[in-house]
Amino acid sequence: MIKSTVDDNVEGEWNNSNLYSSTKDCEKEERIEFKGNIPQWLKGTLYRNGSGAYEINNDLTTSFNHIFDGFAFIQKYSIDGESKLVKFRGSFIKSHAFTQSLINGHLIVRQFGTDSCKSIFGRFKTLFRGRDPTTYTDDTGVTIQIVHNRLLALTETVTGNILDPDTLQLIGPLITLPYSQPLDSEIMTITTAHIMHDDKRQMTIGYSGRITRKEHWLDVIFISDESFNQDKREDEDIDKSIFVNDRFIHITNNISSQAKDYNNSIKSSTKLFRFPYExxxxxxxxxxxxxxxxxxxxxxxxxxxxxxxxxxxxxxxxxxxxxxxxxxxxxxxxxxxxxxxxxxxxxxxxxxxxxxxxxxxxxxxxxxxxxxxxxxxxxxxxxxxxxxxxxxNKFPSGAGxxxxxxxxxxxxxxxxxxxxxxxxxxxxxxxxxxxxxxxQFELARINQKYIGKAYRYLYGVRGPPNRLFDALIKLDVESKEQVALWEEPFTSPSEPIFVQRPDSNYDKEDDGIILSIVLDQQAKRSFILVLDGITFKELDRAYLPIHIPLSFHGNFY
The missing domain is CATH 2.40.128 (Lipocalin)
Structure with a gap:
């Protein structure tokens, strides 16, 4: 097995705590320079999404409960291998949940594991009245993907966020997928954050579980690239169904024309298939x-x-x-x-x-x-x-x-x-x-060109008990072995993103590089790590102006 390690004699104890400490906006573009052997062919933008703050206004008395609760923080790394430069931005999504929580000094909506209603009596009352639409979170901190030339930040709720791919500014909410329309006696709807793109049919695929008091449904959606790119007719009925919806009224009162146009286009490009869900x-x-x-x-x-x-x-x-x-x-x-x-x-x-x-x-x-x-x-x-x-550092059973x-x-x-x-x-x-x-590992990725096809290599973050994430691994599913490892004392890597060399032959599946954002626990500094996809040797790293807490998913474009 190939090992890429740094001196193991560094003194100290494993401490993940800085993975859950709040960072700050870096909305003004910062230029960062690589010093080593970054490939000249590497050119494009890595976007990442994850939790950037686990409390309100850095007040620890308002700390959230769960790893999935933090406010969404979007990162953009525009990399140019020839000049060895990275243009970096980092920004919280200025969602209704984020902005109003900061104004009020406390969480105003329920997140995954933190309830904004502090009293048991208050929670009990919600069983006997319709849920207030303003209690639906629109903070989306799981994935970040480009769909129809816009950047979408998604989570498991029915609301997404549309972002400008260049500035990361919020354009508006994504509220037009079919499962965003309430069903009779609905209890909850859980959507997928992990939408998929079918290159063969040129469409984006998503799904959602629709849970009501009477019955349950599974909704599958296909969003066509082709129909999106065609001229759209004005449709007042679509407009009305989107923007006069009690579920979203608190975030659509001042919706921008750009967001409105995008929502209309998504709506008219989407086909829905519904299945019973016992x-x-x-x-x-x-x-x-x-x-x-x-x-x-x-x-x-x-x-x-x-x-x-x-x-x-x-x-x-x-x-x-x-x-x-x-x-x-x-x-x-x-x-x-x-x-x-x-x-x-x-x-x-x-x-x-x-x-x-x-x-x-x-x-x-x-x-x-x-x-x-x-x-x-x-x-x-x-x-x-x-x-x-x-x-x-209590994570007793480790990853999958x-x-x-x-x-x-x-x-x-x-x-x-x-x-x-x-x-x-x-x-x-x-x-x-x-x-x-x-x-044990999580956050696995493969060469994107092999999605839906027979493949050999996957890359992941090792997750042993009580460490959460402590190393990057390369697995060979044909030989059934771990073939490479990158680790460094007291560092916490993020999901490894594979970028294929542009002139690589199809059969050279691992001919490319790996990108990961790594937190140095002791220095509370984060850096972009570049590994050779074949050898797993470190090629370069570049330190960021801010630290990046635990982030979940990203994509390179």
């Missing part, structure tokens, strides 16, 4: 193969009793869900990317997951689908991600494992080719025993 599952991500969308309905189901208790106790959103993995299966739902029809719903073993890694159909039988997932035995990781625990599932559409069966590869041990012992590579 057990509404928590689904954070999905994947696409050449012909199909693959969804995992894990046995972590919405539960009405849990929802009532959650409303009273002020727990996390996922406390409204119940783990049924001891008695129920995971179901892989397969949707045609051509027609939007359901092709199959295949039972498989129970597991919990945040992130799909990749899916593809086999070369000799297109009805066989390989699905790779970062899997946990159960959802205990959610309750381990409270900030009071993480700030004390790479598990592979083989779906057969003809026989409607699922098998794990690597089942029982080793004896169970440690935390998430079942996933360990079935893993392709026995190493």
């Amino acid at each position: 057990y509404a599952s928590y689904m954070h991500s999905a994947s696409i193969s050449e012909d199909y969308l693959i969804l995992t309905e894990i046995p972590y189901h919405f539960n009405k009793f849990n929802a009532i208790w959650n409303s009273i106790s002020g727990g996390t959103i996922t406390d409204m869900f119940k783990w049924n993995g001891e008695t129920m299966a995971t179901y892989f739902r397969i949707i045609s990317l051509d027609t939007g029809e359901q092709i199959g719903r295949i039972p498989g073993p129970p597991f919990f997951t945040f992130h799909h890694i990749n899916s593809y159909q086999t070369k000799h039988n297109k009805n066989i689908i390989i699905v790779d997932i970062c899997a946990f035995d159960d959802p205990r990781v959610i309750n381990e991600a409270y900030l009071d625990k993480l700030r004390e 494992y790479l598990r592979r599932f083989k779906l057969d559409l003809d026989s409607n069966t699922c098998i794990e080719p690597n089942a029982n590869a080793r004896e169970p041990k440690g935390n998430h012992c079942y996933s360990y025993a079935h893993s392709l590579v026995p190493v």
